[in-house]
Amino acid sequence: MFAEVILPLPLYSTFTYSIPDGMEGVVTGSRVLVQFGRRKFYTAIVAALHNQPPEGYDVKPISSLLDPSPIVRFPQLKLWQWIADYYLCSPGDVYKAAIPTGLKPESTTFLTINPDFDLLEITGSLREEEAGIIQLIASEKKISISDIQTRTEIPNAATYIKPLLESGVLEVAETVVERYRPKVVKMVRLTIAPGDTDGLHQFFDLTGRSDRQQKALMAYLDLSGFLNAEGKPAEVERDRLLQHSGITPGILKAMTDKGIFEVYKKSINRFLDFNGHTAPLPPLSEPQQKVCDSLLELFRTKDVGLLHGVTGSGKTEIYSHLIRRVLDEGHQVLFLVPEISLTTQLTDRLRRIFGDRLLVYHSKFSDNERVDVWRRVLDSHEPLVILGARSAVFLPFHHLGLVIVDEEHESSYKQYDPAPRYNARDTAIVLAMMHGAKTLLGSATPAIDTYYKALEGKYGLATLSERYEGAQLPEVEVVDMKDQRKRKLAEGILSQPLRLATTEAMQKSRQALMFQNRRGFAPYVVCRNCGWTPRCTNCDVALVYHKHSDMLRCHYCGFAMPLPPLCPACQENSVEIYGYGTERIAEEVHKAFEGYRVGRMDLDSTRNKDAFQEIIEDFSSHRMDILVGTQMITKGLDFGDVTVVGVLNADSLLNFPDFRANERAFNMLEQVAGRAGRRAEMGRVYIQTTDPGNRVLDFVRAHDYKAFYDMEIESRRRLLYPPFSRIINIYFKNKNAADVDTAALLFANSLRSIFGPRVLGPERPFVSRVATWYLQCIMLKIEATASMKKVKHILRTIYESLARDPRIKSSIIYYDVDPA
Ligand code: ADP
Ligand code: ZN
Ligand code: ZN
16 A cells, blocks of 8 residues: 655645555554654654555655544645646645644754764864763763754864764764644542442542641542542643642642552643633624524525624624524634734624634744644534634644634735745635635625625625614724925824824823834934945845834844944934834824823834733723734724824825725725724724825725725726636745746746736736845736646646756746735
């Protein structure tokens, strides 16, 4: 028998391994260890079994089977294949993204000392660094190269290791590291044989007259209930027993020695135990109930439904009612949100209702936590609701009944880098279909593509056009910043209307949100004298000044350098900073509204794991009055006391060179506006711009999605952009600028011979060099109905026909299907 396995590598196909005699239980979805290349071992997933020996190479056997039962389910493998075909990537790319790192140990190179080598012979001739390295390895027996580097602090340790390997003093030992460590706790139970209730008396006898031992025994019975469902002594966590009984570990030890208790280790899942009581669902309002009913109705004939509900209309409440129904029917639910900050707020809301049936899964979780969720979903057939960001589509669901994609228009559902460059919303729809489940897309500002499908009848559509309990949509004022500056009404970046409204809100103990789509302190640094600007050495972008760290930083590759005191070009003391990032705005807001508490939410302030939660909790419970943030604060958050929202600079949103620019600008502005006035009091939104006549702003002011859509769909139709076509961007990366240009040109010419005028470019992207790689991009616009399998095949053929050209060979080529 042979197994086709998927390796966690960007390889075009699967690989064949033989199943050795005696290795039982290898099935589709099994996790196996295989050798690939001369030294490396990988955890691979079995994609299929067959008995066709491969031609052209010697088949290696599977080295070992890692689990007694598969960790990937068959429907998942089907989904992986769909992703690889549709998004033009390798199954290995999908595998890497799909499985938590803890489930795919990779080999690490370890070094040991060659036992046949006489160390004394060479001791005298060693350099100091070499001796140090040998000493460390000798004391550790074996150690990885990266550990040598950190432990010895020898810069460039590898240069010393290499001659030692060549002379045979050191050798490589290959060991696989199992990354996942389950949490281990000590448990206690009675040693009594099952069913032997008489034995209990013996144990009391065994305690002798010791009060404390009897107390421990009573506490144990109290906590454990004595026997479990199988009639065996139930187990209790050791720490709990000690705490509950108040006995010392010494007494417990004495009791174990006497044979009363046994103490043993057990690995457990790292779930938060949910001990609270669940609350009933709040009843739906009449319009909400109507929409809920019509969704149920439309799901009788459609697989996908779109809930178009204005901000604050109670979409989350409707989702909750639907989730309850699906759980009651015994099915699982996947609830996707575009941003981790949203899982934070929703976790509280949903936990209250669904208790421990709610699981949360996203990338800020530690690897161990993710493995735990994975295993729980894999092993349990119970109805669960899984709340997660993008990567939750990869979990091993059973009986999936409903997928909810909240804020379905969000571009953050699209993974941009690395491959697989998939859109989690569209993948979720496919996932649902594979399970025979329904998908509900929700948004106040549906994606143009989605709304088009709904109007065409491909998706069902339900609309909720009023806010809950008659709260009004906020009043939007567009503020002309040129005029504000001319009349000297602006103070820094704050216009007069925004200042006045915020002051009033503060006096009434309300809250305000300030949105700026730029992090850092100041995005422009320029020499006043000669025009010098600091640029990243690795990327084609200007550096942004960060005040907290007092550094200039590249937002693409992380490169950082100090702000030079004198201009490096003209040596004058004339380097100035301009413009506003969130860091600077938080500082100005703080000065302008003295005595009020100002917080900031952006990538820099949320790097640690719990930061989202802390900021959101502080703001929700009104320990903070004004929150400044990037797009993180625009999406779906529900804060009742926010009455003022400021968009500090809408210009960059309105002038983006891309066919989705209008869509993105409208969505972003309407969504951020939607954070205001979500309860009784009317909210006010101030959009500051130097382009107040922009049409997108008119639609936002009128909260008129439909009118915006009508305008936008016409221009898409005229220019043959999605949904009237499908776009594939083909990117080329090379460290050499001339080579990347030629490679892209060669490829484009071949493409043109097949696709003709559907090929646009090549062109350098907006940022044409990132992390020392030069970039080129070809845009391919194909029919929306074209078969992606065929397209993939054609692209592969073109690539193979050019593969020998050194400029193609030295380039990295990748595809971005349906770019967001
Ligand atoms: P959306 O997701 O449409 O923006 P939410 O679901 O967040 O709106 O609802 C807005 C606010 O109104 C929330 O605080 C929510 O708790 C409240 N709300 C909406 N519907 C109900 C309801 N049926 N009963 C009680 N509160 C509701
Ligand atoms: Zn200068
Ligand atoms: Zn850079």
